[in-house]
Amino acid sequence: MADSENLDFSKGCAFVRGQYVPIAQASIPMTDLGFLHSDATYDVVTVWDGAFFRLDAHLERFKRSCEHWRLDPGVTDPEITAILSHCVRLSGLRQSYVEMICTRGQTPWGSRDPRQAVNQFYAFAVPFVWLANEQQRANGLHLKISGVQRIPASSVDPTIKNYHWNDLTMGLLGALDEGADSVLLVNAQGQIVEGPGFNVFCVRDGSVITPDHGMLEGVTRKTVIEIAHSLDLPVEVRPVSAEEFKSANEVFISSSGGGVLPVTRLDGNAVGRGEIGAVTRQLAEAYWALHKEPSFNLPISYTPP
Numbered sequence: 001m002a003d004s005e006n007l008d009f010s011k012g013c014a015f016v017r018g019q020y021v022p023i024a025q026a027s028i029p030m031t032d033l034g035f036l037h038s039d040a041t042y043d044v045v046t047v048w049d050g051a052f053f054r055l056d057a058h059l060e061r062f063k064r065s066c067e068h069w070r071l072d073p074g075v076t077d078p079e080i081t082a083i084l085s086h087c088v089r090l091s092g093l094r095q096s097y098v099e100m101i102c103t104r105g106q107t108p109w110g111s112r113d114p115r116q117a118v119n120q121f122y123a124f125a126v127p128f129v130w131l132a133n134e135q136q137r138a139n140g141l142h143l144k145i146s147g148v149q150r151i152p153a154s155s156v157d158p159t160i161k162n163y164h165w166n167d168l169t170m171g172l173l174g175a176l177d178e179g180a181d182s183v184l185l186v187n188a189q190g191q192i193v194e195g196p197g198f199n200v201f202c203v204r205d206g207s208v209i210t211p212d213h214g215m216l217e218g219v220t221r222k223t224v225i226e227i228a229h230s231l232d233l234p235v236e237v238r239p240v241s242a243e244e245f246k247s248a249n250e251v252f253i254s255s256s257g258g259g260v261l262p263v264t265r266l267d268g269n270a271v272g273r274g275e276i277g278a279v280t281r282q283l284a285e286a287y288w289a290l291h292k293e294p295s296f297n298l299p300i301s302y303t304p305p
């Protein structure tokens, strides 16, 4: 760590095997089961204007994810907070996308018993990654409803963050091939669940509606639901069909990668009047205003202690 002062962290900083390294130099052993079997969990927290947003909620979910997959990151919440803060501090980034990862690690040579693996904790901070570019944020996204089914909870529990992304990636590739910006996946009943790294909402007759199961329970989704309650907007958390989405007044997605992001076209057709809706705008504004709320905001000290 002493020599980390001479390195260039401006493109991001990673924490790997106890060392802070520039993001381009960060690597993991090829035999880590996190790589070979996608046997890992992770969480992403954002830094906005030099402060973490809802870090506690992300740490809590990360802990739950680790316990569910029987992974032990070997670090406490205060230790994770210190590592993530140091990654951000070294990078100097005021707007950052910060990821914590726990992988299964390696088993002794020849063993196929995951219990014998030495789990690993990794982390990195890179410049903020938006889920939608500037033009998409200004005009709204065009989403395709995919025929690809999200992996069922009985196989890989989607409420626990994981890297089993092939369903999401194949759906996304299909949507991009057809000229859409991103994709929504369905469950076995044909109900909409989520997209690659985001939750989804629709607004019908003033009610804010979002699926209740079969997807990751995003911190941003939770934040949007809390904001809607505080604005006295009716909220419905229940299964939602593709037809309800297609005939909705408004559609938007939620993610740490940009908060509340408008969707103005679905499967090639305009959502409502094809413009960003009033409820979407109201929720997006409230989402960014909440970043100033002291209980959700943990400022990072950029000068070394």
Ligand SMILES: *Cc1c(COP(=O)(O)O)cnc(C)c1O
Pocket: 044, 161, 162, 194, 195, 196, 197, 198, 199, 216, 217, 218, 219, 220, 221, 254, 255, 256, 257
């Ligand atoms: C992380 C993630 C989300 C969004 O969660 P946030 O906590 O709001 O960033 C949604 N779906 C999937 C599959 C995810 O991995």
